[in-house]
Amino acid sequence: MKLLLLEDDKDLACWLVEGLEASGHVIDHVEDGRQALSCATLYDYDVLILDRMVPGLDGVSVLKALRAAKVMTPVLFLSAMGDVDDRVTGLEAGGDDYLVKPFAFSELQARVAALGRRVQSIEESEPTVLTGRDIQLNLLQQSCTRQGVMINLNTKEFRLLEAFMRNKNRIMTKNMLLERVWNMNFDPTTSVVESHLSRLRSKIEKPFADTLITTVRGAGYRFDD
Amino acid sequence: MLGIDLMIKIPRLLRMSAVKQALALAAIFILILLLAGVVMQLVVQSNLEREIENDLSKTAVVLSEKLTASKELSVLTPYLESNRFTGQIVGFMSNDASVLLGEFKADVFDKVGIRDISEYRLFYDVDEENSNLEHSERRVEDDFEYLEGLDEELNEETDDQQYYWRVLVVSVNAGYLAVAAPLDEISLIEGTLPFSLMITGTLMAVITLVGGLLFGLVSQRRMLRIEKGLNQIAGGDLSVRFAPVSPKDDFDQLMLNIDDTTARLEQLMGEVKSLSVNLAHELRTPLARLRASLEREMLKGNTEASAFEMALVEVDRIEAIFDTVMRIAGMSAGKSRHSFTTLSLADLSTEIVEIFQPVIEESGRELLVEIEVPSNIKGDASAIIQAVGNLLQNAMVHTPQGLGICLTVRGAMIAVADQGTGIAESEREKVLQPMYRLERSRTTAGTGLGLAFVNAVADLHRAEVRLNHRYAKPPYGLVVSIDFSGNLL
Numbered sequence: 001m002k003l004l005l006l007e008d009d010k011d012l013a014c015w016l017v018e019g020l021e022a023s024g025h026v027i028d029h030v031e032d033g034r035q036a037l038s039c040a041t042l043y044d045y046d047v048l049i050l051d052r053m054v055p056g057l058d059g060v061s062v063l064k065a066l067r068a069a070k071v072m073t074p075v076l077f078l079s080a081m082g083d084v085d086d087r088v089t090g091l092e093a094g095g096d097d098y099l100v101k102p103f104a105f106s107e108l109q110a111r112v113a114a115l116g117r118r119v120q121s122i123e124e125s126e127p128t129v130l131t132g133r134d135i136q137l138n139l140l141q142q143s144c145t146r147q148g149v150m151i152n153l154n155t156k157e158f159r160l161l162e163a164f165m166r167n168k169n170r171i172m173t174k175n176m177l178l179e180r181v182w183n184m185n186f187d188p189t190t191s192v193v194e195s196h197l198s199r200l201r202s203k204i205e206k207p208f209a210d211t212l213i214t215t216v217r218g219a220g221y222r223f224d225d
Numbered sequence: 226m227l228g229i230d231l232m233i234k235i236p237r238l239l240r241m242s243a244v245k246q247a248l249a250l251a252a253i254f255i256l257i258l259l260l261a262g263v264v265m266q267l268v269v270q271s272n273l274e275r276e277i278e279n280d281l282s283k284t285a286v287v288l289s290e291k292l293t294a295s296k297e298l299s300v301l302t303p304y305l306e307s308n309r310f311t312g313q314i315v316g317f318m319s320n321d322a323s324v325l326l327g328e329f330k331a332d333v334f335d336k337v338g339i340r341d342i343s344e345y346r347l348f349y350d351v352d353e354e355n356s357n358l359e360h361s362e363r364r365v366e367d368d369f370e371y372l373e374g375l376d377e378e379l380n381e382e383t384d385d386q387q388y389y390w391r392v393l394v395v396s397v398n399a400g401y402l403a404v405a406a407p408l409d410e411i412s413l414i415e416g417t418l419p420f421s422l423m424i425t426g427t428l429m430a431v432i433t434l435v436g437g438l439l440f441g442l443v444s445q446r447r448m449l450r451i452e453k454g455l456n457q458i459a460g461g462d463l464s465v466r467f468a469p470v471s472p473k474d475d476f477d478q479l480m481l482n483i484d485d486t487t488a489r490l491e492q493l494m495g496e497v498k499s500l501s502v503n504l505a506h507e508l509r510t511p512l513a514r515l516r517a518s519l520e521r522e523m524l525k526g527n528t529e530a531s532a533f534e535m536a537l538v539e540v541d542r543i544e545a546i547f548d549t550v551m552r553i554a555g556m557s558a559g560k561s562r563h564s565f566t567t568l569s570l571a572d573l574s575t576e577i578v579e580i581f582q583p584v585i586e587e588s589g590r591e592l593l594v595e596i597e598v599p600s601n602i603k604g605d606a607s608a609i610i611q612a613v614g615n616l617l618q619n620a621m622v623h624t625p626q627g628l629g630i631c632l633t634v635r636g637a638m639i640a641v642a643d644q645g646t647g648i649a650e651s652e653r654e655k656v657l658q659p660m661y662r663l664e665r666s667r668t669t670a671g672t673g674l675g676l677a678f679v680n681a682v683a684d685l686h687r688a689e690v691r692l693n694h695r696y697a698k699p700p701y702g703l704v705v706s707i708d709f710s711g712n713l714l
Contacts, residue, residue: 082509
């Protein structure tokens with residue numbers, strides 16, 4: 001994907017650029033908000049990665065200006081400002097995701113990937129049934145079937161599977177799952193996600209003796225289609 | 226409306242210093258007035274009496290000189306009737322009691338000197354023809370009988386000052402001379418003076434009281450305003466200002482002082498806030514860099530990868546501590562109170578169970594839930610979930626496998642009970658402070674901030690955290706309860 005990075009910390013930026021290029025992305029790097037604004041308006045990017053506290057024009061103002069100019073590129077905020085209020089400010093200004101420093105690179109990778117594909121899925125109409133391999137999730141009826149067999153899932157298990165199936169073949173980090181399924185921006189105990197995932201797996205994988213969701217060590221989990 | 230308003234306020238008013246002052250002043254006024262009245266009365270009374278006595282003496286002297294000079298009783302005639310100016314009246318009795326002039330009864334001349342005699346004892350009943358000589362033919366004994374009869378009838382009236390006369394009896398050559406003056410002047414004063422003083426006093430007392438009450442009401446309103454403002458400030462709103470228009474009295478000065486203090490506090494809080502924002506940035510950025518370089522080394526496929534992994538774990542742990550500290554600080558500042566929503570403890574506990582039951586069960590323990598009459602409160606759902614999560618996490622650490630952890634919701638109270646060794650009473654308060662660790666858990670994982678976080682969430686919700694033992698003997702089992710009764714809907 002084509003990415004734009006706004007980050008004034010040279011070391012961090014260097015590392016990010018290296019890492020993202022190694023993952024196969026093409027990335028432009030700027031250190032000043034005004035530069036970011038002009039680049040994002042002139043060129044087409046898949047995802048913008050913006051730091052908030054930068055010289056020139058701060059990240060949130062850049063975003064507001066872009067949205068005012070009808071530039072709808074997905075934006076991921078990368079910031080040391082990690083308060084609940086800060087997060088809310090960023091998302092309300094039009095940001096699509098918010099990652100607090102320090103973060104794991106895999107986290108950034110997974111989220112950028114998730115944002116990038118989103119543009120395309122917006123063009124499709126909102127589905128009522130999610131399918132992946134031989135499993136089906138009916139969103140209207142809140143039911144789950146695999147190979148014709150009805151599987152009984154509780155609310156959280158359903159939402160967990162839904163999150164995976166909306167992001168097929170993409171890595172979902174623990175934090176991403178916590179946010180989407182449990183609406184939590186913190187990790188109350190280290191094993192909330194693991195425990196629920198274990199339950200889910202025992203319902204959708206064990207009876208069928210195979211794996212739908214793979215654990216990617218050091219990164220997260222992935223639903224393989 | 227005003228009446229009920231007043232009724233509610235009056236007991237409070239009576240405690241107010243302004244009213245107490247007014248009452249004290251009123252009491253002092255009345256006391257002074259009473260004293261002044263008494264003194265005035267005595268002074269005036271004695272002055273008047275002295276004057277009367279002087280006049281009596283003067284008349285007596287003049288008359289006795291005349292008598293001595295002329296040796297004729299007729300010199301007394303003009304004085305026998307009541308004097309137009311002084312009200313004085315004169316009488317005479319000869320030495321042998323054969324001649325009685327004037328309207329006095331005979332026994333007036335019994336004693337020489339000055340005394341007060343009631344009117345009824347002083348005068349004859351004058352419906353007979355008035356001839357001094359004929360008077361003198363009356364027998365003195367008749368008078369006494371008459372007098373005795375009268376006395377019994379008029380006993381009650383002898384105290385009435387209005388009917389008293391002051392009589393001076395002097396001895397002259399030919400007999401006895403009596404000069405009498407009415408005392409009703411004095412009695413007039415004796416009557417009206419206390420009466421008017423009473424009226425003035427009552428009026429003053431009433432005015433002082435009413436005035437005091439009114440002042441009290443006014444200052445109470447101002448005090449209420451100050452109280453309300455201070456409550457808002459204590460609740461976290463430092464923008465409150467009283468701004469008295471022009472300081473006219475010490476209330477206004479007080480308000481000015483409070484405004485100054487609040488402004489300074491606001492400034493300091495602002496400085497602290499920007500300091501903490503900068504701190505966040507200054508701490509997170511190097512942490513981010515450290516993490517990034519550690520990750521880079523680890524991904525290089527180094528043989529020391531495991532060392533880097535461990536270092537990364539530590540970095541993440543530092544970050545978690547920092548994050549929790551920032552959250553706790555944020556809650557202590559009461560920042561998020563205004564974003565409270567209505568929460569049903571029933572729904573909240575269902576959510577908590579949904580989230581944490583799998584975690585507890587996967588760890589080989591059981592979650593037992595007891596929900597009784599759950600209330601609705603105002604609060605921050607995610608903060609409460611996180612707090613209870615912390616308690617459940619602690620409970621898991623302290624409950625042996627195979628045993629159960631209890632989650633209880635009763636009314637506005639949420640409690641988590643474990644099967645551990647409990648916490649001694651002496652340590653219970655300290656355990657809620659950040660970074661405090663019981664000696665035996667110093668090496669266990671965790672940030673040491675779990676309970677401090679719970680405490681901060683409780684503070685934010687004006688709730689109470691209590692630690693108790695479940696059982697009477699070891700293992701005691703710890704029960705941590707959060708009581709949200711202060712935030713009931």
